[in-house]
Amino acid sequence: MKRSSRNYAEGESPRERIVNAARxxxxxxxFYATTTAELAEEASxxxxQIYRLFTDKDDVILAIVEENVRVRLAEMHSIFDAVERRELAMFEAIKAIAANSLHNEDGSLFYEILAEACRNPTVAERFEKQTAFYRDGIRRLAALARPDVPAAELEAYGDVMMACFIGLGHRTAMSPPxxxxxxxxxTACLMMxxxxxAELESGRVQTQP
Structure with missing residues (x-):
C-alpha cells in the first residue's frame, strides 16, 4: 500500500492519524467523495485497520465531533473556572470564548457533518448528544453572567449566546478572514x-439597574 508522505506527531496513534486525515x-x-482507500493512504x-478501529466512515465523523466538543468544553470550563475564582472578568471571558470560536479550522467540515446528520439518524442522534454538552457549557456561562434571572430567561440567554458562538465559529467558512x-x-461588547x-473601567462587570 502506498504511504502518505505527511509527517505525524511522535506517538500519534493510528486512530488519531485516521481522525486527523479525515478532517x-x-x-x-x-464525505462521500472521499474513499476509504484514500483515507487509509492519507493516514498511513x-x-x-480503519475497519478494526471504526465501524464505518460515519463512525469516523462522530469521532471528529466528539473530539471537537471535548476540546471546546475543556477550553470553556477553564475560562469559567477563572471567572468563578474572580481571576477573570465576565467581559474578558466572553471575549475569550468568541476568539476561540473564530479559530475554527473545520468550518467547511462542520457543514459536511451537519449534512450527514440530516441523512443518517444514527449520526444525528450522537451529534445531538455532543451538541448538548456544548449547550450545557454555554448555559453555565449564562448562569455565571446572570445568576439573578429566572430559569426560563436564563435558558433564553443561553440559546442566544450559543447561536452567536456557533455562528462565529463557522464565519470563516462563509466569508473573508x-x-x-x-x-x-x-462581540463581547454586544453580548454584555x-x-x-455594563463593563467597568476596572475590567469588572455589574448588573445594570
Missing part, C-alpha cells in the same frame, strides 16, 4: 449589552 479529506473533498494505515481581536471585542451587563 483534511472530508473538509476539502467532502491499511483499510483493514476577519480580525479576531477586533471581532471578539465587538444583551445580557444587561
Amino acid at each position: 483534511r479529506l472530508f473538509g476539502s473533498k467532502g 494505515v491499511s483499510v483493514g 476577519v480580525d479576531p481581536e477586533a471581532t471578539s471585542h465587538s 449589552r444583551a445580557l444587561g451587563l
Whole structure:
C-alpha cells in the first residue's frame, strides 16, 4: 500500500492519524467523495485497520465531533473556572470564548457533518448528544453572567449566546478572514449589552439597574 508522505506527531496513534486525515479529506473533498482507500493512504494505515478501529466512515465523523466538543468544553470550563475564582472578568471571558470560536479550522467540515446528520439518524442522534454538552457549557456561562434571572430567561440567554458562538465559529467558512481581536471585542461588547451587563473601567462587570 502506498504511504502518505505527511509527517505525524511522535506517538500519534493510528486512530488519531485516521481522525486527523479525515478532517483534511472530508473538509476539502467532502464525505462521500472521499474513499476509504484514500483515507487509509492519507493516514498511513491499511483499510483493514480503519475497519478494526471504526465501524464505518460515519463512525469516523462522530469521532471528529466528539473530539471537537471535548476540546471546546475543556477550553470553556477553564475560562469559567477563572471567572468563578474572580481571576477573570465576565467581559474578558466572553471575549475569550468568541476568539476561540473564530479559530475554527473545520468550518467547511462542520457543514459536511451537519449534512450527514440530516441523512443518517444514527449520526444525528450522537451529534445531538455532543451538541448538548456544548449547550450545557454555554448555559453555565449564562448562569455565571446572570445568576439573578429566572430559569426560563436564563435558558433564553443561553440559546442566544450559543447561536452567536456557533455562528462565529463557522464565519470563516462563509466569508473573508476577519480580525479576531477586533471581532471578539465587538462581540463581547454586544453580548454584555444583551445580557444587561455594563463593563467597568476596572475590567469588572455589574448588573445594570
